[in-house]
Amino acid sequence: MDDVIVVDGLRKVFRTPFRRRRVEAVKGVTFSVRRGEIFGFLGPNGAGKTTTLKMLVGLIRPSAGRASLLGGDPGAIEVMSRVGFLPEQPYFYDYLKPTELMDIFGRIFGIPKAERRRRIDMLLDRVGLADSKNRILRKFSKGMLQRVGIAQALLNDPELVLLDEPMSGLDPVGRREIIDLIAELKSQGKTVFFSSHILADIERLCDRVVILHKGVVEHAGTIQELLASGDRKEILVSGSFPGDWARLPGIHGIDRMGPQVTRLLVESGFANDILRALLDARMEILQVADRRISLEELFVRTAGVGPVGAKEVTS
Amino acid sequence: MKDLLGIPRRIAAISRNTFIEAARNRAFVGLGIAAMGLVASSMAVSSLAIADQMARVLIDFGLFAISLLEVVIAVTMGVILVYKEVDKKTFYLVLSKPIRRSEVLAGKFFGLVGVLAIAVLLMTVAWVGSLILRSVPLKPDMPQALVLAWLQAVLITSVALFFSSFSSPILSGVFTLGVYLAGSSVPVLNDLLSLKKGALASSEAARFVAQTATAVLPDLSIFNVGKELILGIPISWGYVGAAGAYCLGWCLLFFGLACLIFERRDFA
Numbered sequence: 001m002d003d004v005i006v007v008d009g010l011r012k013v014f015r016t017p018f019r020r021r022r023v024e025a026v027k028g029v030t031f032s033v034r035r036g037e038i039f040g041f042l043g044p045n046g047a048g049k050t051t052t053l054k055m056l057v058g059l060i061r062p063s064a065g066r067a068s069l070l071g072g073d074p075g076a077i078e079v080m081s082r083v084g085f086l087p088e089q090p091y092f093y094d095y096l097k098p099t100e101l102m103d104i105f106g107r108i109f110g111i112p113k114a115e116r117r118r119r120i121d122m123l124l125d126r127v128g129l130a131d132s133k134n135r136i137l138r139k140f141s142k143g144m145l146q147r148v149g150i151a152q153a154l155l156n157d158p159e160l161v162l163l164d165e166p167m168s169g170l171d172p173v174g175r176r177e178i179i180d181l182i183a184e185l186k187s188q189g190k191t192v193f194f195s196s197h198i199l200a201d202i203e204r205l206c207d208r209v210v211i212l213h214k215g216v217v218e219h220a221g222t223i224q225e226l227l228a229s230g231d232r233k234e235i236l237v238s239g240s241f242p243g244d245w246a247r248l249p250g251i252h253g254i255d256r257m258g259p260q261v262t263r264l265l266v267e268s269g270f271a272n273d274i275l276r277a278l279l280d281a282r283m284e285i286l287q288v289a290d291r292r293i294s295l296e297e298l299f300v301r302t303a304g305v306g307p308v309g310a311k312e313v314t315s
Numbered sequence: 316m317k318d319l320l321g322i323p324r325r326i327a328a329i330s331r332n333t334f335i336e337a338a339r340n341r342a343f344v345g346l347g348i349a350a351m352g353l354v355a356s357s358m359a360v361s362s363l364a365i366a367d368q369m370a371r372v373l374i375d376f377g378l379f380a381i382s383l384l385e386v387v388i389a390v391t392m393g394v395i396l397v398y399k400e401v402d403k404k405t406f407y408l409v410l411s412k413p414i415r416r417s418e419v420l421a422g423k424f425f426g427l428v429g430v431l432a433i434a435v436l437l438m439t440v441a442w443v444g445s446l447i448l449r450s451v452p453l454k455p456d457m458p459q460a461l462v463l464a465w466l467q468a469v470l471i472t473s474v475a476l477f478f479s480s481f482s483s484p485i486l487s488g489v490f491t492l493g494v495y496l497a498g499s500s501v502p503v504l505n506d507l508l509s510l511k512k513g514a515l516a517s518s519e520a521a522r523f524v525a526q527t528a529t530a531v532l533p534d535l536s537i538f539n540v541g542k543e544l545i546l547g548i549p550i551s552w553g554y555v556g557a558a559g560a561y562c563l564g565w566c567l568l569f570f571g572l573a574c575l576i577f578e579r580r581d582f583a
């Protein structure tokens with residue numbers, strides 16, 4: 001398999017120079033992204049997604065570990081000329097018009113003039129800015145700026161596109177347009193790696209995902225795999241169980257519905273064993289149903305409740 | 316190394332943007348107006364002077380004003396060159412493009428050097444205009460003096476860039492102005508050092524500071540030729556060339572140090 005992103009034991013410790021404080025934002029993250037897939041990067045606020053993305057494009061140097069992009073080093077000229085990047089909440093030279101901004105970037109990429117013009121027009125139209133191309137960026141709304149950010153990330157027709165929260169700030173139509181755009185990039189054989197908090201979008205688009213939590217990879221795999229690992233079955237039984245329910249392995253919930261009827265929530269992998277035990281105890285199985293977990297449930301279960309972000313410790 | 320061809324192209328792209336930014340910046344336009352005001356005030360000053368002193372004041376004060384305003388532009392714009400991009404987070408987009416950090420710095424540096432050249436040209440127009448209005452004969456060596464004023468500002472830009480690669484704009488401004496003032500008085504310090512009496516002769520510490528300053532700071536007095544211009548002492552292009560080489564040497568040093576620091580930074 002052809003891996004376009006390989007992240008191996010990546011770590012980042014931020015140090016505040018004078019207060020002798022340190023924050024370990026990313027704690028040894030390992031994963032890889034294959035060519036042609038749409039890869040989702042999830043995690044609660046402060047999980048370390050943006051920090052990881054910045055290490056991938058060479059804005060931040062890792063404290064330890066390695067990252068490679070398209071077989072080269074993050075930030076290297078040969079690599080970055082084939083990569084597109086949308087930072088979180090992109091900031092622009094607000095004295096420029098979108099066309100001028102894109103023109104400067106096009107010059108850095110070394111795209112010839114005619115081609116540059118053509119692509120700039122095409123991309124600004126594509127993100128819905130056809131009517132505001134020649135307005136100064138200072139006067140753009142948040143969602144309009146986000147669209148400029150997406151357009152500039154595609155200027156060099158990149159093989160690999162890294163997007164930090166691409167849907168943020170967009171209206172429902174804009175969000176839909178970006179979903180279509182990402183799907184279109186995939187159909188062109190490009191690889192897309194993006195972070196998002198909008199789980200429905202991730203579920204709809206992504207081939208594989210990583211869930212990061214407090215700088216650590218908590219889950220990784222295809223969406224089906226992840227959801228299967230959290231899948232439950234609901235068993236409705238009648239009769240009395242001779243013994244302790246809780247002794248049975250894989251039981252997640254016991255609900256007494258009446259004097260005779262009990263509802264059990266069990267881990268799918270253990271369902272057969274539990275059913276056998278119930279039958280052996282001469283109980284009557286009334287109903288067995290799938291209780292599929294949503295990505296949102298999995299996410300909430302991973303992130304839990306409590307403070308977000310990495311802890312600051314005195315070194 | 317087909318990448319070598321890309322270096323000037325990428326530097327030019329950044330310079331272009333730096334230049335556009337200055338041209339659209341109200342502060343810079345304001346500075347241009349201030350320059351005009353200074354030239355106008357030099358005319359007012361000259362009208363107070365005795366008739367035969369008028370030409371002297373117009374030339375001396377005019378050149379001094381241009382040279383000082385160039386330094387003011389170099390310092391004020393030089394110290395925010397990097398800071399602003401970090402503060403406004405515009406570097407995220409630029410530094411994630413296929414470009415080296417040193418190329419970005421070079422682009423910003425050359426952009427400001429271009430701005431300084433345009434500023435000198437505009438102020439020269441105003442200066443020459445004021446001389447013609449008062450029928451003061453132009454000096455043949457004025458172009459050399461103006462190029463020297465520009466070179467001094469270029470050198471100061473590299474100093475500002477160096478300081479701003481690791482400290483805040485205000486501190487960088489203070490440091491850069493310090494280098495400008497001390498660098499302008501290198502010959503004075505040397506004179507004082509050669510005296511057998513005075514502050515520098517009596518205090519070991521003061522002597523040490525002065526000696527270090529003259530050794531490690533650029534001698535900016537070589538760029539100031541107001542006296543020569545008035546006295547009609549010829550300023551050869553050979554001299555200007557030597558001053559250019561001197562400027563280049565210091566720029567390379569400060570620029571190199573700025574790159575070393577900039578290369579290690581995290582943009583978090």
Ligand SMILES: Nc1ncnc2c1ncn2[C@@H]1O[C@H](COP(=O)(O)OP(=O)(O)OP(=O)(O)O)[C@@H](O)[C@H]1O
Binds near residue numbers: 014015023048088583
């Ligand atoms: N420059 C910095 N100095 C110190 N700590 C930092 C710095 N940048 C980020 N952090 C810390 O690192 C942790 C991870 O931050 P990061 O921005 O990567 O999170 P994220 O997953 O992108 O969150 P969000 O979903 O809110 O965008 C946080 O605890 C944050 O406070």
Ligand SMILES: [Mg+2]
Binds near residue numbers: 049088
């Ligand atoms: Mg983030």
